[in-house]
Amino acid sequence: MSDPAASPFANERALKRLRRRRAADRRFKWYGRMAIGFALAALTLLLASIATQAVSAATYHVVSFDLDFDEQTFGEAKPGDPPQVDKVYGLVRADLLAQFPETAGSRPLRHELTALITRLAVLPVARELARKPGEVGTVRRVELPLSDDLDLYLKGANARHLTVPIGRVEAKAADGVVTVKAEDAFNRLIAAVSLEGIEASGAPDTGSILMTAGRSTIKLSALGQSSATGRLLTGSLQDFQTNPVRARLIPSPETERTVSDRQIAWLLALKAEGRVSRVPHWSLLTHTDSTQPELAGTLAAIVGSLLTLLVTASLAIPVGILASIYLEEFAPRNRVTGLIEVNINNLAAVPSIVFGLLGAAVFLGAFGLPRSAPVVGGLVLALLILPVVIIASRAALTAVPQSIRDAAFAIGASRMQTVFHHVMPLAAPGMLTGAILGMARALGETAPLLLIGMVAFVAEVPRGPTDEATALPVLIYSWATQAERAWEPMTGAVILILLAFLIAMNGVVVFLRRKFERRW
Template identity: 45%
Template sequence: MISDTPKAAIYQSDDFAARLRKRYAAERRFKMYGVVAIGVALGMLAILLTSIVGQGYTAFAQHDLALEVFFDPAEIDPQGSRDPAVISNANYGALARTALQAVFPEVEQRTDRRRLTSMISNGAAFELRQMVIDDPSLIGTRKQVRIPLASDYDQVLKGNIDRTLPETSRKVTDQQIAWVDKLVANGQIVNGFNWRLFANGDSRDPELAGLKAGLVGSLLTLMVTLGLAIPIGISAAVYLEEFAPKNKLTDLIEVNINNLAAVPSIVFGLLGLAVFLNAFNMPRSAPVVGGIVLALMTLPTIIIAGRAALKAVPPSIREAALGVGASPLQVVTHHVLPLAMPGILTGVIIGMAHALGETAPLLMIGMIAFIVDTPGGFGDASTVLPVQIFMWADSPERGFVERTSAAIMVLLAFLIGMNAIAVFLRKQFERRW
């Protein structure tokens, strides 16, 4: 039966208009949900970054004591032999304490003097010793030097320890705060860039703790990871996508690669502990072991992304190359791989970002060790930035709180720099067809 109602009348009916308005309203709500979700994500990111920067930016500056130190020959080199062994074993802490006590001659009681000299960091003696070792002519002279201020007093000056709290609620007494204020009024406490944060290794004293060992260890570990994961991952992706026969064996390999991408990272740490350390007796806490473990962890990501990039290259590229006489290997190396390189580099970026922030597998192979000296090679004991952050976050001192946030900022800057290099290379390889 044919309806007598014209089609135009159906599309212009009130029922149709209501359904159309309902559909448009649903689309607007969906867009609004998307905008709200993005806004919430950006808000959470802003809160996180604000918290990290707010707690960590003060770590990039540090207060020092500016004191006139007398390099007493009777203390440093009584025999005048200039023997490096004698100079190195002198009591340089006594020189720093004498210089500070000269500023407060009214402090005479032993207890008060002990409180006064607690303002001097333990690292002052090491820095004074290094100055004399570098320049023995300082012996017997007076010189204005800058020595590190102990962390608690540094935190008071930065406002991280509230001086308005009752004396029993803070580590620094009212008397010590008065001494700090006098030194500030005399210009004997100076604030400047915290070079120790980047020049020193780890330390039990917050004012001396630095990131140098962690930075070098992270760089060495990532060099091993890149050197293994990139060539092996790209080669595996090319073989599986372009050359491997389609049979049950390759299907099993593909399934296992996809499953490995979802395996918890600590499992790779257990693998490194059982195989590389226990079975192969490789050095514990070494960047070479950490790099191998991280390379195994990132290989599935690189292989999966590489195969997806190769698959995205149009078949016409392969057919055209084969049509002009190119061999299958030439098709892949001269035509397919260059066009797939931007996508492959995207997988490398994701894999390296994952590796740079990993802590659990490195803890399993012993990279949680307290490392003061900077590693000199791939086999030396080392730590990495994520482990350094983990260790500092576990320390109760207020000075380590700001250093933890500062280390996170450095890690993020390191990651952004790596990503910027990878994005630049991806743009260089990018081609249109």
């Protein structure tokens, strides 16, 4: 029997079966690796698409203003007075009108100019002035966010444009028409205009060619080999004599974009003066929701989510853990407990929107709790994750060896002492893991919160569980349904914030398991 050739398994048929089994094992390993690779690739693609969308919201452009809060305009301010938004915005408006005097005789032009900065952009400044009335009579430098359309234009996401350097030119004006001359300097510009398919006619239904030098801009209506004609949008011809010229090609017609040529010219003038800068978008975390994308923030939604999770945890975790202990360690095995266990397993698979309907009917309709409040959202989400917590906690209790219980009984411990002194400490990591994973699921739920009214517009940070609030998933839904393009990167940024919360909660799960886990 020691001779391999004499073994009954050393035949061609057995060896063939052995080779097939080994080949099947190798294929199974490769299938597993492919499945993991596919999952990682899909996750990477998802995160990359969200991060690419959200990167634009990480920064935004602001315009600097030196505002004189004179006593004649603001009077004797006292602490507690309402914010004087109109007066502060009046200073901003007066500064812009003084900067661009060509708008003085035209109301539509003044409206276009003041649209660079929205009225609500000065609200934080007005609130700070109301809190510190001693600043009345001083001059302060403030930075106000640029309009979302112009912010997207500077980021290249709105009204795509191409810049072509021209160099030095000669500019003259006659009867309101500006003529720009330069020998062989327009060849590159003509090639770019031909490539982009722009007609240099100056009509609003065609693309635009803007020629900029310093803080002055000309819109071209005709383009030749050595000369071009157009009209001055802002500034003076002196800038074209002393500064290098750059041409800006905008293929999309003025009637099909949200920023006009004059607004672009004014924006370039402010940028040439160093008054426009790109800064980190910290207000995304410190401001509350707003109707203007450049002013909107997530602070109210973050606080609302934390208050909702606090109510959820205070109800679902203790009730779920105690219910699992009773069902696993103390409840008799009969039809009643069997029916309860079946219903718990069934509730874990019920769609979340059903719990939203239940919360709207019971908590809002029957009990009359406040609508759009974290206390109601927390109660609904507690009912949602309660079966998950119970099932996970029971699995953790079942995983504790029976020998632990037998040893505790052998030294005279009662059933209560056995469970809480010996079984619970060993099952705690699994129970906490199930509880935190249930909380992570509650953090990402949207449908139940929509049905209880937490989709409301909330402009103030909630101070308690009964105040009106919203949550991060609901804010994502609300911003994603907005029509303006500026909301797209903002939505991606909120998704990343929500993912950061989920990753932090999962990190806590990993830490607890490694710290308290016991191997048998």
